[in-house]
Amino acid sequence: MNHPRIGIRPTIDGRWGGVRESLEEQTMNMAKRAAKLISENLRYPDGEPVEVVISPTTIGGGGEAAICEEYFSKENVVGTLTVTPCWCYGTETMDLNPNTIKAVWGFNGTERPGAVYLAAVMAAYAQRGLPAFSIYGTEVQDKDETTITEDVKKKILDFARAAVAVGIMKNKSYVNIGAVSMGIAGSVVNVDFLQKYLGMRTEWVDMTEVLRRINLEIYDHEEYEKALAWVKEYCKEGMDINAGKNFPEVITKSRYIPDDKQWEFCVKHVLIVRDILYGNPKLSALGWHEEALGRNAIAGGFQGQRMWTDWLPNADFTEAIMASGFNWNGKKMPTPFATENDTLNGVAMMFGWLSTGKAPIFSDVRTYWSPDAVKRVSGKELSGHAKNGIIHLINSGASCLDASAAAKDANGKGTMKEWWNLTKEDIKACCEATDWCRADYEYFRGGGFSSHFKTAAEMPVTMIRVNMVEGVGPTLQVIEGHTCVLEDEVHKILDERTSKTWPTTWFAPKIGVGAADSVYNVMAKWGANHGATVEGHVGDRLLTLASMLRIPVAFHNVEEGRIFRPHSFNGFGTADLEGQDYRACAYYGPLYK
Numbered sequence: 001m002n003h004p005r006i007g008i009r010p011t012i013d014g015r016w017g018g019v020r021e022s023l024e025e026q027t028m029n030m031a032k033r034a035a036k037l038i039s040e041n042l043r044y045p046d047g048e049p050v051e052v053v054i055s056p057t058t059i060g061g062g063g064e065a066a067i068c069e070e071y072f073s074k075e076n077v078v079g080t081l082t083v084t085p086c087w088c089y090g091t092e093t094m095d096l097n098p099n100t101i102k103a104v105w106g107f108n109g110t111e112r113p114g115a116v117y118l119a120a121v122m123a124a125y126a127q128r129g130l131p132a133f134s135i136y137g138t139e140v141q142d143k144d145e146t147t148i149t150e151d152v153k154k155k156i157l158d159f160a161r162a163a164v165a166v167g168i169m170k171n172k173s174y175v176n177i178g179a180v181s182m183g184i185a186g187s188v189v190n191v192d193f194l195q196k197y198l199g200m201r202t203e204w205v206d207m208t209e210v211l212r213r214i215n216l217e218i219y220d221h222e223e224y225e226k227a228l229a230w231v232k233e234y235c236k237e238g239m240d241i242n243a244g245k246n247f248p249e250v251i252t253k254s255r256y257i258p259d260d261k262q263w264e265f266c267v268k269h270v271l272i273v274r275d276i277l278y279g280n281p282k283l284s285a286l287g288w289h290e291e292a293l294g295r296n297a298i299a300g301g302f303q304g305q306r307m308w309t310d311w312l313p314n315a316d317f318t319e320a321i322m323a324s325g326f327n328w329n330g331k332k333m334p335t336p337f338a339t340e341n342d343t344l345n346g347v348a349m350m351f352g353w354l355s356t357g358k359a360p361i362f363s364d365v366r367t368y369w370s371p372d373a374v375k376r377v378s379g380k381e382l383s384g385h386a387k388n389g390i391i392h393l394i395n396s397g398a399s400c401l402d403a404s405a406a407a408k409d410a411n412g413k414g415t416m417k418e419w420w421n422l423t424k425e426d427i428k429a430c431c432e433a434t435d436w437c438r439a440d441y442e443y444f445r446g447g448g449f450s451s452h453f454k455t456a457a458e459m460p461v462t463m464i465r466v467n468m469v470e471g472v473g474p475t476l477q478v479i480e481g482h483t484c485v486l487e488d489e490v491h492k493i494l495d496e497r498t499s500k501t502w503p504t505t506w507f508a509p510k511i512g513v514g515a516a517d518s519v520y521n522v523m524a525k526w527g528a529n530h531g532a533t534v535e536g537h538v539g540d541r542l543l544t545l546a547s548m549l550r551i552p553v554a555f556h557n558v559e560e561g562r563i564f565r566p567h568s569f570n571g572f573g574t575a576d577l578e579g580q581d582y583r584a585c586a587y588y589g590p591l592y593k
Contacts, residue, residue, distance in 0.1 A: 002171070005050075006160045007072045009081065030105075034148070034156060037157070042157060055071060069097060078100065085107035090121040094125065094128075098130065104118055126571055166549065177276065177341070179303055205295070226329075228267045238501065239452075240438040256446060263449070300322075301343055302319065303341045313439070315339075322335040325358070326419070339396065342528075345465065348464040361398075365530065386508050391507045402422075414456055433456065454491060455504070461533050462478060476551050480558065484506040516556075550590050
């Protein structure tokens with residue numbers, strides 16, 4: 001994986017003859033502390049620690065700024081953090097590279113005016129049209145202080161995490177396997193959005209390519225046998241909703257893959273889809289050199305319905321396994337992979353995964369259940385996080401198996417973990433919590449298997465959606481809340497009113513913040529039929545990332561004090577932060593315009 005780096009720029013008072021010399025050690029140590037904080041707390045999506053480089057010299061003026069820039073240009077630096085404990089010459093020391101994302105940490109100390117430089121350079125960035133994040137601690141520290149206050153730590157890490165996410169996406173591909181599914185607008189991929197806002201390439205592969213590779217056996221046969229054996233051991237079959245039904249001929253004659261061969265087909269499918277996205281050097285040894293290269297993907301989606309699923313097994317197994325933090329080889333990096341090729345929701349999955357390192361959940365935003373409605377059909381009252389109502393998140397496809405919440409934290413509570421922290425016990429538990437139900441032939445004539453589980457722990461989560469709005473462009477929705485565990489009887493009654501062979505997550509949004517004034521309004525204001533969900537209350541991280549990409553946030557419930565955007569956004573108004581965000585994003589435009 002491409003590893004974009006964070007570059008630390010230690011700036012300093014340029015006056016030689018006693019001033020600069022007295023500040024060299026303090027300034028460089030400040031840079032080293034920031035670098036250590038980032039590298040010890042953040043990881044790339046592949047699990048490796050985030051790499052940080054420090055300017056070879058402190059920066060007192062334009063000459064040293066140029067030395068730093070030349071060094072960073074060779075080090076794949078995507079974001080720069082300028083640090084200083086003192087006054088510096090603002091326009092002479094600032095990062096003027098239009099292609100880096102910028103932040104400045106001005107030390108809050110009284111001996112030297114680091115805060116004055118911070119204010120001066122923020123003004124310079126605003127005047128030059130280069131949005132930069134301002135980092136300034138709430139507490140005064142002594143000049144020889146070697147700790148970073150908690151509020152400063154959070155801002156440094158939020159900036160670096162989002163900047164790295166921007167760098168990870170750049171020059172990667174979103175791979176559409178198939179085209180538009182059932183008229184879903186999110187499946188109509190917008191190449192301008194991917195290119196200009198995310199710096200990504202768009203790739204298309206016809207679904208017949210999967211059939212070609214199955215029929216010509218273009219896959220790793222050894223891994224296929226391993227994966228199939230794993231499926232037989234760990235993927236237990238659940239209910240067959242088709243049993244006893246008399247289907248019309250149009251359905252019965254559409255089944256092309258025999259029942260006893262469907263798992264073999266599904267396993268080949270996931271291997272081939274993975275190879276299409278990432279490539280596989282083992283294919284070259286089989287004589288398939290072009291296929292071995294892959295598409296340089298970071299995310300993708302599969303059309304499926306209906307041209308595929310009307311006669312072939314659905315892609316639910318592929319979608320679930322691709323998005324999960326493990327497979328037959330053990331723990332592995334998740335792939336944001338969208339059901340029905342809903343590219344906009346695939347991007348939302350990608351944002352959530354890059355912000356957490358955890359597998360993203362793809363769901364239909366299916367039903368709002370009010371407390372009264374639940375009591376009417378079940379006779380029971382909702383309580384706890386669910387007391388104000390719940391939203392049923394359910395989908396046949398890319399609900400990662402991690403979403404079963406069968407993994408355990410240090411206290412033995414169910415959770416979802418960064419994929420690199422999954423244990424063998426966690427993986428086994430997630431498999432045991434999931435069964436695989438025969439696809440409903442009325443929906444999927446060709447058969448296949450759908451993952452089936454319920455999220456069995458109450459966890460903080462964040463639901464995300466990217467939307468395209470004519471006259472605005474891309475927008476983001478971010479709603480924090482909790483998963484809910486209902487009484488078994490209540491879950492069964494509610495769950496069986498809909499597609500009962502699919503995985504369910506009961507979601508209770510956090511209400512009372514911003515426009516999220518009720519659970520009903522979260523459902524009513526949601527921008528599309530799908531949403532992506534990740535573990536943790538990480539809405540603030542997503543708002544920071546969106547501001548870097550110049551994507552306004554249309555609907556969120558993140559408290560104002562947690563919002564961290566570039567300082568120059570304040571120049572677009574301060575009383576209405578949503579309006580400020582829209583105006584700033586519209587003016588600055590996409591990151592790669």
